[in-house]
Amino acid sequence: MDSPPVTWMFVLVVIGLIGGEMGGVKASKSCRFPAIYNFGDSNSDTGGSSSAFNETASPNGMTFFRKPSARLCDGRLIIDFIAENLKLPFLNAYLDSIGTSYRHGANFAVAGSSVLEDGGYSPFHLDYQVLQFIQFKKRTTALYNQLTNNGKKKISPCNRNLPLPNDFSKALYTVDIGQNDLSYGLKNYPGKLQEIIPVIITTFVQAIHKLYKEGARFFWVHNTGPLGCLPFYLHNLTANSGNLLDQSGCVKPTNEIAQEYNRQLKDRVSQLKANLSDATFTYVDVYSAKYALISNAKNLGFDDIKKSYDSQCGKTEIVNGRVLGKCNDPSELISWDSVHYSEAANLLLSKQIINGSLSHPHVSIAEACHKLP
Numbered sequence: 004m005d006s007p008p009v010t011w012m013f014v015l016v017v018i019g020l021i022g023g024e025m026g027g028v029k030a031s032k033s034c035r036f037p038a039i040y041n042f043g044d045s046n047s048d049t050g051g052s053s054s055a056f057n058e059t060a061s062p063n064g065m066t067f068f069r070k071p072s073a074r075l076c077d078g079r080l081i082i083d084f085i086a087e088n089l090k091l092p093f094l095n096a097y098l099d100s101i102g103t104s105y106r107h108g109a110n111f112a113v114a115g116s117s118v119l120e121d122g123g124y125s126p127f128h129l130d131y132q133v134l135q136f137i138q139f140k141k142r143t144t145a146l147y148n149q150l151t152n153n154g155k156k157k158i159s160p161c162n163r164n165l166p167l168p169n170d171f172s173k174a175l176y177t178v179d180i181g182q183n184d185l186s187y188g189l190k191n192y193p194g195k196l197q198e199i200i201p202v203i204i205t206t207f208v209q210a211i212h213k214l215y216k217e218g219a220r221f222f223w224v225h226n227t228g229p230l231g232c233l234p235f236y237l238h239n240l241t242a243n244s245g246n247l248l249d250q251s252g253c254v255k256p257t258n259e260i261a262q263e264y265n266r267q268l269k270d271r272v273s274q275l276k277a278n279l280s281d282a283t284f285t286y287v288d289v290y291s292a293k294y295a296l297i298s299n300a301k302n303l304g305f306d307d308i309k310k311s312y313d314s315q316c317g318k319t320e321i322v323n324g325r326v327l328g329k330c331n332d333p334s335e336l337i338s339w340d341s342v343h344y345s346e347a348a349n350l351l352l353s354k355q356i357i358n359g360s361l362s363h364p365h366v367s368i369a370e371a372c373h374k375l376p
């Protein structure tokens with residue numbers, strides 16, 4: 004070993020580079036997404052419903068924002084933790100006209116929204132959200148070009164809340180929707196949902212195609228959670244329907260519907276990968292993360308989800324004319340208001356969602372621009 008050390012250094016660096024390539028995507032290969040465009044329902048609504056209809060009430064927001072923050076949660080949602088992880092600001096809602104910035108993306112999600120036009124509890128079904136995105140892109144691009152004289156001069160500081168036109172093709176497109184189609188379907192056409200699921204999925208895929216046509220290339224798709232574990236569903240079961248419950252105390256037939264939806268969604272996302280080969284698609288198994296959390300609540304330091312219905316933490320109570328939350332400490336609850344998850348639960352779920360352990364392919368969100376088998 005009498006070669007000069009510098010040669011060895013060089014060899015080691017080269018081996019390191021080759022190893023990095025062969026070992027797949029490494030943490031250093033961050034995509035540096037400049038923006039996030041999100042589509043969905045209350046699971047990721049950071050202001051759409053509040054702006055379109057009425058503001059969310061206290062005690063929503065009590066844990067993190069210390070005031071109602073247009074989210075149905077005591078604090079941050081999974082999409083907020085995603086934004087934090089990508090070092091981007093929290094997403095402003097497209098529908099919000101007050102004090103907003105869209106430099107790093109926009110949120111089209113509205114609570115109650117469904118994939119199908121008549122499948123949920125909000126007029127802003129997925130097609131509408133995509134239409135709004137198309138309009139957003141077209142009009143902000145035209146305005147940007149006008150303000151910069153088609154790129155010949157710099158944008159002035161007071162217009163820095165506009166998205167950069169070139170960022171649309173570099174942004175991450177996140178989608179988390181379908182839960183309302185299932186809950187609405189279970190209530191309004193029970194027994195027919197099996198027939199409807201393929202229609203929901205086809206509509207979903209068409210929406211992705213429209214985004215692709217607009218230049219979207221990096222997609223991050225969440226599947227739907229275990230609907231049958233939500234206290235809202237558990238509460239209405241009568242004592243003698245115990246045989247409908249699984250070993251974790253969730254309503255089995257309801258969860259089977261969600262699983263069927265997810266199975267078909269996963270299939271179609273794989274097809275999309277093949278059909279739109281210059282785009283990346285990450286399918287994220289949020290169902291498994293939520294189900295594992297509910298099944299292992301005790302070991303993870305949470306209360307049994309069934310207790311959440313009684314505590315109704317996210318509901319308000321008026322005492323001597325003052326609006327109060329019904330609990331002081333939601334940090335041990337999985338369910339905030341019997342439908343939506345608490346910030347503590349969202350934080351735990353986000354860790355697994357973000358690091359890619361639940362994704363197909365296994366890729367962390369910061370690296371989701373890389374094409375993997």
Ligand SMILES: *[C@@H]1O[C@H](CO)[C@@H](O)[C@H](O)[C@H]1NC(C)=O
Nearest residue numbers: 056057058059060061071326
């Ligand atoms: C709108 O929200 C505010 C604050 O939560 C509440 O006081 C009011 O009753 C709501 N109005 C309607 C029409 O729901």
Ligand SMILES: *[C@@H]1O[C@H](CO)[C@@H](O)[C@H](O)[C@H]1NC(C)=O
Nearest residue numbers: 186190235236237238239240
């Ligand atoms: C449960 O019952 C309440 C009324 O008791 C009703 O408002 C709610 O829609 C029911 N939930 C489901 C999932 O059917």
Ligand SMILES: *[C@@H]1O[C@H](CO)[C@@H](O)[C@H](O)[C@H]1NC(C)=O
Nearest residue numbers: 212273274275276277278279
């Ligand atoms: C997508 O690919 C599948 C097969 O993977 C094929 O059956 C289908 O026709 C393709 N659809 C489009 C729109 O290209």
Ligand SMILES: *[C@@H]1O[C@H](CO)[C@@H](O)[C@H](O)[C@H]1NC(C)=O
Nearest residue numbers: 351354355356357358359360
């Ligand atoms: C991802 O995060 C979860 C939760 O923190 C952890 O259990 C798991 O080991 C992590 N997986 C990877 C691949 O980093």
